[in-house]
Amino acid sequence: MLPDRSLARELRRARRLTDDLFGFVRPDSFYERPIPERHRIIFYLGHLEAFDWNLLARYALDVPAFHPEFDRLFAFGIDPASGDLPDDQAADWPGIAEVHDYNRRTREKIDSASDELPAILMEAAIEHRLMHAETLAYILHQLPYDRKLAPAAAAAPDAPARRTRMIGIPAGTAELGLCRGDGFGWDNEYEAQQVAVPAFSISKYKVTNGEYLEFVNAGGPAPFFWNQRQGRWFYRGMFREVPLPLDCPVYVTYRQAEQYARWRGMALPTEPQFHRAAAGAAASSNCDFRYWDPIPVSADDRPGADGVAQLIGNGWEWTSTVFGPFPGFQPFPFYSNYSEPFFDGDHYVLKGGSPRTAARLLRPSFRNWFRPSYPYLYATFRLVES
Numbered sequence: 001m002l003p004d005r006s007l008a009r010e011l012r013r014a015r016r017l018t019d020d021l022f023g024f025v026r027p028d029s030f031y032e033r034p035i036p037e038r039h040r041i042i043f044y045l046g047h048l049e050a051f052d053w054n055l056l057a058r059y060a061l062d063v064p065a066f067h068p069e070f071d072r073l074f075a076f077g078i079d080p081a082s083g084d085l086p087d088d089q090a091a092d093w094p095g096i097a098e099v100h101d102y103n104r105r106t107r108e109k110i111d112s113a114s115d116e117l118p119a120i121l122m123e124a125a126i127e128h129r130l131m132h133a134e135t136l137a138y139i140l141h142q143l144p145y146d147r148k149l150a151p152a153a154a155a156a157p158d159a160p161a162r163r164t165r166m167i168g169i170p171a172g173t174a175e176l177g178l179c180r181g182d183g184f185g186w187d188n189e190y191e192a193q194q195v196a197v198p199a200f201s202i203s204k205y206k207v208t209n210g211e212y213l214e215f216v217n218a219g220g221p222a223p224f225f226w227n228q229r230q231g232r233w234f235y236r237g238m239f240r241e242v243p244l245p246l247d248c249p250v251y252v253t254y255r256q257a258e259q260y261a262r263w264r265g266m267a268l269p270t271e272p273q274f275h276r277a278a279a280g281a282a283a284s285s286n287c288d289f290r291y292w293d294p295i296p297v298s299a300d301d302r303p304g305a306d307g308v309a310q311l312i313g314n315g316w317e318w319t320s321t322v323f324g325p326f327p328g329f330q331p332f333p334f335y336s337n338y339s340e341p342f343f344d345g346d347h348y349v350l351k352g353g354s355p356r357t358a359a360r361l362l363r364p365s366f367r368n369w370f371r372p373s374y375p376y377l378y379a380t381f382r383l384v385e386s
Contacts (some may be wrong), residue, residue, distance in 0.1 A: 007122040008114040011052075014129040014358075015107070017289070018048055021136045026147050031090035034142035035376055039078060040090065041143075044136055046099045049106040050074035052125050056110050059334055060121050063109060070094070070102050079342070079371075121334060123184040130358035133289070137356040138376050141238050150239040157285065159247065159296035164211070166201040166385065167277075167308055173197070174272035175279070177326050178365045188339040189365040191328035195272040202269060202277045203382040205297035205309050206317065207260065209235070210246030215260050224375035225251045238292040247296040249315045249380040254348050254372035257318045257381035266383040271321035271367075273384055274351045277308050278364065284313030288359040294378070295355075308382075312362055315380030316350040323347040323369035347371055354378035 025041055033040045039047075050071055057063040058071070065071055073094075078086060114122075140148065177192040178185040209226075213233065216222050226244065227234045233244040252260070261267050269277070286295045294314055301309060311317070324343050331340050350368040353361065355378060370377055 005115070007119060007126065008111070011114075011122060011126050011129070012111075014126050014133070015048075017133050018129055018136065021133060021140065024140060024148050024151065025143070026149060027096070029143065029147040030096055031093065032143060032147065033086075034139050036085050037078070037374075038139055039086065040088070040093060041139070042093045042096065042099065043074060043077075044132065044139070045096070046070060046074035046094075046102060047077065048129055048132055049103040051128055052110055053106045055121055055125055055334060056117055057106070057113070060117055061113055063113070066105060066109075067102055070099075120184065124332075124335060127184070127186075127358075127360060130360055133358065134354065134356040134378075137238070137292075138378060141236075142376060145239065148239065153239065153292065156291050156293070156295045157299045159299040159301070162205065162247070162298045164203045164205040164207070164297075164382075166383075167204050167306075168201050169197075169199065169273070169276050171197065171199040172276060174275040176272065176275055176365070183363075185363075185365055186338060186367075187330065187332045187335075188323075188325060188367055190330070191326055192365075193326055195275075197270075197272045197276045198386070200269075200273055200276075200384050200386050202273065202308055202384045204307075206249035206315060206380040206382050207257075208247055208297055209244050209250045212250040212252070212260060213244070213246070215263055218263070220259060220263065221256055223250055223252050223256065235293075245294075245296070247298065248294040249297055249310075251294070251315065251378055251380060252318075253375050253379070254318045254370070257379075258320075258372075261381070261383055264383060266385045268318055268320040268381055269384045271319045271349050271351065274311070274317065274319055275364065278311040278351070281308065281311040283353070283359075283362055284310045286310075286355045287313030287353050287357055287362060289356055291355050293355065294380075311352055313353045313357070314355060315352070315378050316354050316357075316368055317352045318379055318381045319349045319351060321349040323349050323367070342369055350377075350379060 022045060030042045031040050054071055174195045174197050176195060178189045179192040225236050227236055234241045235244050257268055284300050322345055347369040
């Protein structure tokens with residue numbers, strides 16, 4: 001069987017994407033820790049190549065290590081519980097030039113052997129890097145503006161503000177997961193299953209900043225991405241702060257979404273309900289790194305279209321489903337701790353995708369998950385009622 005050289009090209013494109021992200025960081029800011037629960041930026045500079053090296057060179061090809069200390073240092077990220085924060089110091093990390101040299105040598109050795117690498121491992125490396133492109137985006141979102149180099153930004157579309165309404169979804173079967181042999185997926189996407197879902201109604205649009213503001217004015221908690229000055233609310237965008245865009249989706253934690261839903265006398269959708277509503281849905285224009293910040297919830301409306309809007313893109317959507325294995329789950333032997341450590345009852349499934357989610361990860365079976373009070377990700381929600 002001939003090697004799939006398209007995967008080598010795809011890996012190089014993914015590298016360019018993450019290289020560009022690091023290019024937004026001022027050289028004196030790589031040892032900052034924008035999110036207290038996460039590593040310093042310097043870790044991520046080395047982590048992407050260390051992951052590729054440990055998976056593709058060491059695991060797949062048994063190539064001798066040339067820098068085993070970095071292979072270990074940059075191997076794993078962290079997902080600490082609230083209050084259990086890392087305490088390392090900037091001086092504990094190597095210099096930027098050393099990390100760049102490690103990255104260069106790693107890429108050279110992997111590229112020279114790319115024809116020998118199994119496709120499943122190449123796809124895992126590509127998707128791991130693309131997931132980190134999104135992780136890096138929300139980490140860098142928290143870096144002070146004066147420590148970032150803002151790129152020229154494409155003008156985001158505008159759209160009239162519209163009050164959401166409920167759309168009925170008839171009873172039927174939700175198709176979850178992947179069948180083995182149907183293309184690449186992560187271990188938690190298997191095995192494919194069908195789930196009977198009773199009839200329900202779901203909001204046409206994601207909940208907007210304007211709608212959530214009513215909740216805040218009634219005493220609800222303000223979102224992490226909002227700032228208030230002199231009685232006015234502002235949204236902290238990636239590269240600048242703007243007056244709160246009332247017609248864009250609100251980014252919130254699971255707990256905030258749940259509280260809002262109860263306030264409205266409704267609920268968050270389950271993972272199967274999301275699948276029922278999203279079957280055959282088209283992606284929003286705001287995904288695959290198109291824009292940095294959300295666009296209005298009605299920006300993708302088309303004349304005559306009457307379905308549920310933006311189920312894919314413009315913000316991950318919280319579900320009420322606790323992250324857990326599907327029947328038949330088996331961890332990948334080459335990445336056994338990808339999913340299983342998070343089957344702890346303390347992470348919730350998100351579906352859909354955000355502005356910074358790669359097209360490769362927009363497949364219906366892909367499952368994201370986070371702790372219910374984690375405020376940094378681009379997570380939105382919508383409401384359901386029986």
